[in-house]
Amino acid sequence: MTRTVDVAELVDRAREGQPRAVARLISLVEDASPHLREVAAALSPFTGNAQVIGLTGAPGVGKSTSTSALVRAYRERGKRVGVLAVDPSSPFSGGALLGDRVRMGEHATDPGVFIRSMATRGHLGGLSWATPQALRVLDAAGCDVVLVETVGVGQSEVEVVSLADTTVVLLAPGMGDGIQAAKAGILEIADVFVVNKADRDGADQTARDLKHMISLGRRERAEALWRPPVVKTVAARGEGVQDVVDAIDSHRAWLHEKGELDRRRARRAEAEIEAIALDDLRSRIGDLHGGSALTTLAKRVVAGELDPYAAADRLVEGVGG
Amino acid sequence: MTRTVDVAELVDRAREGQPRAVARLISLVEDASPHLREVAAALSPFTGNAQVIGLTGAPGVGKSTSTSALVRAYRERGKRVGVLAVDPSSPFSGGALLGDRVRMGEHATDPGVFIRSMATRGHLGGLSWATPQALRVLDAAGCDVVLVETVGVGQSEVEVVSLADTTVVLLAPGMGDGIQAAKAGILEIADVFVVNKADRDGADQTARDLKHMISLGRRERAEALWRPPVVKTVAARGEGVQDVVDAIDSHRAWLHEKGELDRRRARRAEAEIEAIALDDLRSRIGDLHGGSALTTLAKRVVAGELDPYAAADRLVEGVGG
Incomplete structure (x- = not known):
């Protein structure tokens, strides 16, 4: 049972912002359909405009709430926003056993927001090709900003994070300590640190630990010219979210200034092709x-x-x- | 500067249990030295005897303490034990910023224990080939049991866990909840669940949540004939460790009975070759x-x-x- 697919028309409709066309294109690339290559070729000329922001952190730090708060902030600036949730524990990725955390509900009916969950298929390389292709669809569909939400600090997450222009690493007080997380390599991938749930005990300590670590890391690697800022938020109440957006903007300005954006995108394309x-x-x-x-x-x-x-x-x- | 390497002699000495020969062979395979293939060929006839036990769980659940307790338990049974720590946050893998967690110290001078940290190199596929080769060295060196300790539930961890005959998933009360962890796919990889730090509040709840999840999972997948037991431990005091060993033994007996051990090992070899x-x-x-x-x-x-x-x-x- 093959449905006829007019890829050119789908791409046209996606570029006009029709959510169903966007969803259909993502399905075509995600499921490695026979049309995958045709879709990729048709999208190619329209890509490269979206600002890609990665959000990662251990389960429980409030990634979904933070993602939702960032969507709101970018919508208030009139941006078209895409969300790719590649977190297997995310309420958006179908892996949820409980439905109690679906906080993105408020954006579900906003025509300026595309939300897509990428199921982790568990097979090697699954995410590494499907996620960049979904990103290309959102990019070609005119998203100004694409938020890629992933869990944890494992190899596959680092891979997905490597898609981003700016990577935001979330922590929360009392989730193990900041140092513990740092051991797992987050220091190397973070462009912006967010200590969420900053109304809890230990938030200041976590932020101090992070700042200390960052200064140690800089001493070791003099070439690391960008110093990741540490921002405190209470995402559930929207507190500090503007500071996160500002930190992301600063990082983006730095990327432009240093020519690092082009280098990151070239590396991203290399990884994708490979x-x-x-x-x-x-x-x-x-x-x-x-x-x-x-x-x-x-x-x-x-x-x-x-x-x-x-x-x-x-x-x-x-x-x- | 090439040092002459007599691989055959190294393998002989490793089989006699000489730790330096074991360490040198692991270095040869880990660093992808020119001798890698020669080492692999020389080891091949002596492999396939070790019982491989994977331990995984989020940072902070007490993996290192649990690994150390299991080493002690197997040593008391007169087994020769190998440990491969592929946890980037492990005190054994060189990634530690703090030296305060080195609890394996007690085994450092035991000639019946080989401990090796595998650094996560961060490049795709790094662990997927180095870890099985190190495992082969420990296996050929006569380890009866090899414990492979990994962090988290990411793709690379699942890959490493796939090396194991029996996979033990550790949780602790209050580290997010059991359900949260389950979403991330641990239900599929766990042969034995351990709720460590069981003297803390919430341990019984975590164990109950897990058991509930397991029964749900079984309803969905009738072919899953093995029902993962849930064991409570306080590894730091050695409590419940015997129960973990018993659970691992039961699982091993089941693997033998069902012919599943051969199938797992064949799949492991396929993954390794690929x-x-x-x-x-x-x-x-x-x-x-x-x-x-x-x-x-x-x-x-x-x-x-x-x-x-x-x-x-x-x-x-x-x-x-």
Whole structure:
């Protein structure tokens, strides 16, 4: 059952801001439909305009509330806003067991806001290609700002964050300590730190810890010219959200001034191309000998007859040949 | 400056349990040395005996303390134990800013324990090949049990956990709630749940939430015949650790009975071979046109002249040809 898809028309309608066209295009790229390449080619000339902001942090720091507050702030400035929630614990990504946190409801009927949840499929490379493609759709659809919300500090999250022009890392007092989080590499990815739930005990301490860490980090890496600001918010009441927007603006100005925006976007494109290429190569591996090559080689490795490198060489021969 | 490496002799000495030989072999595989393939081939006949136990959980749940308690429990049973810490926030992996959590100190001088931290290199695929190779070294060196400690529930962690025969997921009361953690996919990867810090308020509630979730999950997936037990511990005082070992044993017995152990190990080998093959293909991509192919293509994508799929096709052509 193939529905006829007029990609050119969909792209036209998406560019006019029709939410259903935007949603349909994202579905086409997310599901790796046969139209994926056609969609990518059709979008290409219209991309590169959106400001991409990544938001990340451990579960419980208030990412969804902060995202929602930022959407509101950008809407008040008249911006068209896209949200990609790649947080498996997000209420928007369908992974929620409870429906009690859906705070984005207020934006659901706003024609200037596109909200899309990206389910984490659990397969290697899933997010690394689907999310940038969804981002391209929102970009081509005329979003001035796209917020990419991810959870945690794992490798896949860092990958997704690498899509962003500006990465905002959220913390909350009493969620382990700031130092703990820093160990997991957030210092390297954060352009702006937000200590949310700043009305709670320990917020000042968390902010101080972060600032101390940042100054230590700068001593080690003199080339790190951008000093991530630490902003305190109570996102649920909208407090400090304007400061976050200001910090993001400052960072963006810095990116422009230093030519860093172009470098980041070139790196982003490299990662995106590489991920697609590797996904293609992975599926070629899967197809070798009708899909049985890997299984056969794995059995021999388990039996100790073959080491995994020798097995991999045989696979790669098959792909290259 | 090449040091002469007698791989065969190193493997002999590692099999005799000499820690320096074990450490040196892990370095050889971890650093992707020119001897990597030779080491892999030499180890291959001696692998497949170790019981591999994965431990994962968010920062702050007490993973290191729990790992240390399990090492003690297995040592008391006369087992030779290996530990691979792939937790970037672990005190063993060199990422620690503070040295205050080094609780494995007690095992440092035990000749029956090998502890190795795997630094997360931050590059895609880094852990996915280095960790299984280190595991093979510990396995060939005669470890009866290898504990693989990872943080979080991100994609890379799931990948590492996929190495394990039995995966233990740790939670603690008051770290967000159990449901929250469950959303992030831990229900699918956990063979044993441990609620650590069970002397704290909310431990019973967390355990109840987990059990409820498990029963919901089972209703959805009738084929999931193993019902993950929920064990409460206070690892810092050694309480409940015996129950964890018993739960792991029960799961292992189930794996054997169902033939699931062989299937898991075959899947593990498949993932390992594929990761090595993709890493090889990735480096071929990096080498194309003296390393400039990807950069050039990325520039054209940023400029909107080329879409990322068309760019990826050109890369793959280069690799295949």
